[in-house]
Amino acid sequence: MSLVEARHLRRLYQRAGKTLAAVDNVDFTLKEGESVSLMGRSGSGKTTFLGLLTGLISPTSGEILLEGRKLFALPDAEASSLRARLIGYVPQGQSLIPALNALDNVRLPCFLVGKAETEKEMLSAKHGRQNMNAPASGTESISGITLHGFLQGDKDEASANRALELLRAVGLDHLRESLPKDMSGGEMRRVAIARALMLSPRLLVADEPTSDLDEENAEMVMNLLAQANAQGTALLVATHDRRLAGLAKRRLKMDAGRLAAE
Amino acid sequence: MDQAKETVKARALTPLALAWATLRRRPARSGSLCLLVALFAFALCAAALVNAWLKSGLSGLSGRMGADILIVPYGYEKKLEGALLRGEPSQFYTKVELVDKIRGHAFVAAASPQLFLTSLSAGCCSVKVQLVGFDPATDFSVGPWLRSRLDKPLGQLGTDEIVVGALITAKPGESIRFFGKPFTVAARMDRSGMGFDSSVFMTLEAARLLTKEALFAELAAEGLMPLGGADDADAAISSVLIKVKDGSSVKEAANELMRLYAIPYNLDMLVAADMLSAISSSIKNLSLLLFGLACGLWGIALLALFVVFSAGQAERRREMAILRLLGATRKRLALITLTEALLISLAGAAGGLGAAGLLLLPFAPLLFQTLGLPYLPLSCGQALAVGITVALLALLTGPLAASWSALSLTRLDTYQSLREGE
Numbered sequence: 001m002s003l004v005e006a007r008h009l010r011r012l013y014q015r016a017g018k019t020l021a022a023v024d025n026v027d028f029t030l031k032e033g034e035s036v037s038l039m040g041r042s043g044s045g046k047t048t049f050l051g052l053l054t055g056l057i058s059p060t061s062g063e064i065l066l067e068g069r070k071l072f073a074l075p076d077a078e079a080s081s082l083r084a085r086l087i088g089y090v091p092q093g094q095s096l097i098p099a100l101n102a103l104d105n106v107r108l109p110c111f112l113v114g115k116a117e118t119e120k121e122m123l124s125a126k127h128g129r130q131n132m133n134a135p136a137s138g139t140e141s142i143s144g145i146t147l148h149g150f151l152q153g154d155k156d157e158a159s160a161n162r163a164l165e166l167l168r169a170v171g172l173d174h175l176r177e178s179l180p181k182d183m184s185g186g187e188m189r190r191v192a193i194a195r196a197l198m199l200s201p202r203l204l205v206a207d208e209p210t211s212d213l214d215e216e217n218a219e220m221v222m223n224l225l226a227q228a229n230a231q232g233t234a235l236l237v238a239t240h241d242r243r244l245a246g247l248a249k250r251r252l253k254m255d256a257g258r259l260a261a262e
Numbered sequence: 263m264d265q266a267k268e269t270v271k272a273r274a275l276t277p278l279a280l281a282w283a284t285l286r287r288r289p290a291r292s293g294s295l296c297l298l299v300a301l302f303a304f305a306l307c308a309a310a311l312v313n314a315w316l317k318s319g320l321s322g323l324s325g326r327m328g329a330d331i332l333i334v335p336y337g338y339e340k341k342l343e344g345a346l347l348r349g350e351p352s353q354f355y356t357k358v359e360l361v362d363k364i365r366g367h368a369f370v371a372a373a374s375p376q377l378f379l380t381s382l383s384a385g386c387c388s389v390k391v392q393l394v395g396f397d398p399a400t401d402f403s404v405g406p407w408l409r410s411r412l413d414k415p416l417g418q419l420g421t422d423e424i425v426v427g428a429l430i431t432a433k434p435g436e437s438i439r440f441f442g443k444p445f446t447v448a449a450r451m452d453r454s455g456m457g458f459d460s461s462v463f464m465t466l467e468a469a470r471l472l473t474k475e476a477l478f479a480e481l482a483a484e485g486l487m488p489l490g491g492a493d494d495a496d497a498a499i500s501s502v503l504i505k506v507k508d509g510s511s512v513k514e515a516a517n518e519l520m521r522l523y524a525i526p527y528n529l530d531m532l533v534a535a536d537m538l539s540a541i542s543s544s545i546k547n548l549s550l551l552l553f554g555l556a557c558g559l560w561g562i563a564l565l566a567l568f569v570v571f572s573a574g575q576a577e578r579r580r581e582m583a584i585l586r587l588l589g590a591t592r593k594r595l596a597l598i599t600l601t602e603a604l605l606i607s608l609a610g611a612a613g614g615l616g617a618a619g620l621l622l623l624p625f626a627p628l629l630f631q632t633l634g635l636p637y638l639p640l641s642c643g644q645a646l647a648v649g650i651t652v653a654l655l656a657l658l659t660g661p662l663a664a665s666w667s668a669l670s671l672t673r674l675d676t677y678q679s680l681r682e683g684e
C-alpha cells in the first residue's frame with residue numbers, strides 16, 4: 001500500500017479578482033522507503049503541494065490518502081495524530097519555536113497530540129487495514145521509537161533522551177540549551193530536521209532545506225536526509241538544488257501547479 | 263563523554279509550559295498587557311468598593327435620621343449637615359420656647375430639641391468632640407438607636423452619664439471629663455457611618471448643666487458663650503428635630519414653619535430628604551465616574567489583548583502553523599492561546615486586586631472624610647464579594663479577547679503560513 005496518495009488534487013487561490021491554480025489536477029503516489037525530489041520555479045506550487053499532502057491546506061478538490069485513509073474525511077484529532085505519526089516535516093525557512101531551546105524544540109512533537117487521540121486513531125487505522133487485508137504496520141519503525149511509544153511511557157524523560165540522541169546525530173548536542181535566536185541558519189535547519197525525525201516518521205518531507213544555507217551546511221543537511229532515507233524513511237524534498245534533487249531516485253518537476261516527471 | 267553531561271532537564275511541554283515560555287520570551291509585551299489588566303482590575307475594584315461603602319453609609323444615615331425637618335439658627339444649616347454626616351463639631355443656639363410652638367401645629371407628629379456643645383479637650387480624644395444633648399422625654403431621632411446599646415431606659419440616663427460613638431475610644435464604665443466634669447460611659451455605639459460615630463450623647467439636662475456650670479471663663483475665652491450668657495442657658499437649644507404627620511406634605515410643613523418663625527427667630531432649616539438626595543446624587547456621580555473609568559480601561563485592555571492575540575499577526579500565525587505541522591490538533595492550539603491569555607489575566611488580576619487591597623482599604627476612611635461623605639467599613643462578606651467579582655471579570659478579560667483568535671484556530675486554512683515571509 002502506498003504511504004501517501006493524491007488524487008486529482010487541486011488548490012485554487014483568488015488574487016486581485018483572478019483565480020490562480022497553485023496546484024492543478026495532480027495525481028501522485030509515494031511508497032514506503034521511496035525518495036522523491038520536487039523541483040520547479042519559485043511560485044510553481046511546491047509548498048502548496050506539500051501543505052496539501054500533509055493536510056495543512058485544504059484542497060479545492062481532490063483527495064489525499066495517508067496509509068490509504070482519506071485525510072480530510074477524518075476528524076481533526078485523528079487526522080492530526082495520523083499526520084504526526086506518519087510524516088516529519090521540515091518547513092521552508094526558519095521554523096523553530098523561538099521561546100524553546102533546541103532540546104525542547106526537538107521534543108515538542110511528543111507533546112502536541114494527546115494519548116487518547118492517538119490510540120483512537122491507531123485503533124481505527126488497524127480496523128481499516130484489516131478490512132483491506134493489509135498487514136498492520138506503523139507502530140514499529142526503524143529506530144523503534146514512535147508517537148505511541150512515547151505516549152505510553154515516561155514522556156518527559158524518554159523524549160529528552162531521544163531528542164538528545166537526535167541532536168547528537170545532527171552534530172548539535174552542544175547547543176541543546178540554546179535558543180533559536182542564538183543559532184545560525186544552518187544550525188536551526190539541522191535542529192528542524194532532528195525535530196522532524198523525533199517520532200520516527202515513515203516519511204520525511206523537506207521544503208527547500210538547503211536553499212538558504214552555505215555550501216558546507218547544505219552538504220551536512222543533504223547527508224542527514226540521505227542517511228534517514230538509507231535507514232528506510234521515505235523522502236520527499238522540494239528544492240532548487242540539483243545536487244539535493246540528485247539524491248532522489250524519482251525526480252519530479254512542478255510547473256504552474258502541474259506535476260510532471262523530470 | 264562524562265555522565266554528568268548526559269542528564270538532561272526534562273520538563274513536560276504542556277500547553278501551560280508552552281504558553282509560559284512564549285510569555286517569558288517577550289517580557290515587555292507580556293508585562294504591559296498584565297499592567298493593563300491590573301489597571302482595569304484596580305479601577306473596577308475601586309468603583310465597586312466606593313459604591314458599596316457609600317451605599318452602606320447612606321442607608322445607615324437615612325435609617326438613623328428619623329426626622330423630616332431640622333430647624334437651626336439662620337446660616338447654620340451647613341454646620342448641622344457637617345455635624346450629622348461627618349461629626350464636625352459646632353455649636354449654635356436658638357430659643358427653647360420654639361419647640362412647644364412647633365409642637366402645637368396639626369401637621370407636626372413630634373418635635374424634639376437638641377443642644378450641641380463642642381468639647382474643648384477631653385481625656386478620650388485628641389480632637390474636639392461634638393457633644394449632643396437630647397431630650398429623653400420627646401426624642402424620636404437618636405433615642406431608638408441609643409437604646410440598641412443601652413441597657414436601661416433613656417429616661418434613667420443620669421446627668422453624669424454619657425453614650426459615646428464608635429470612634430470615641432472609651433469602654434463602658436470608664437470615666438471621661440468634659441470641661442473638667444467627669445462623666446461615666448454608659449454605652450458605646452456600633453459604627454453608623456455618620457457623624458454620630460465621633461459624637462458623645464447625653465441628656466438635654468446634662469448638656470444644660472454643663473453649659474451653665476462648666477467653666478464660663480473657658481467658654482467665654484473661646485467666644486462660645488450661649489445666647490444671652492449664662493442666665494439664658496436654660497432657654498437655649500441648638501436645633502429642633504421635627505417629624506411630620508403621615509399624610510402631611512413635608513414640603514408644605516417646612517414652608518409653613520418658615521413663614522411663621524424664620525424671621526422672628528432668625529431660623530433656617532434642613533429637609534432631611536433633600537440632604538440625602540444631594541448625597542445620593544453625589545454618590546451616583548462618583549460611582550459612575552469610577553465605573554466609567556473601569557469600563558474604559560477594560561475596553562483598552564480587551565483591544566490590546568485582541569490585537570496581540572489576533573491570528574492576523576504574522577509571527578503568531580506562522581508559529582501556530584508550525585505547531586500544527588508538528589501534529590497539534592486545532593483544539594490544542596486554541597488551548598495554548600487561551601492559556602497564554604489566561605496567564606496574563608491571572609497576573610493582572612492578582613496585581614490589580616493586591617494594589618487595591620493595599621491602597622484602598624487603609625486609606626478609605628481618609629478619602630471619605632476628605633470628600634465629606636459618610637463612611638462605613640465593609641463586612642468581610644461584602645469585601646469578599648467585591649474581590650471575587652472583580653477577579654472573575656479580570657480573569658475573563660484575556661480569554662475573552664483571545665477567544666476570537668482561538669476560534670479562528672479551530673477553522674481550517676488558518677495555517678497557510680508555511681510560505682516564508684508570510
Ligand SMILES: Nc1ncnc2c1ncn2[C@@H]1O[C@H](COP(=O)(O)OP(=O)(O)OP(=O)(O)O)[C@@H](O)[C@H]1O
Nearest residue numbers: 013015022041042043044045046047048049678681
Ligand atoms: N494563501 C495564498 N493566497 C494567494 N495566493 C497564494 C497563497 N499561497 C500561495 N499562493 C500562490 O500560489 C502559488 C504557489 O505558491 P507556493 O508557495 O506553493 O510556491 P513555491 O513553488 O513553494 O515557491 P518557492 O519556490 O518560492 O517557495 C504562488 O503564485 C503563490 O503566490
Ligand SMILES: [Mg+2]
Nearest residue numbers: 046047092681
Ligand atoms: Mg515554497
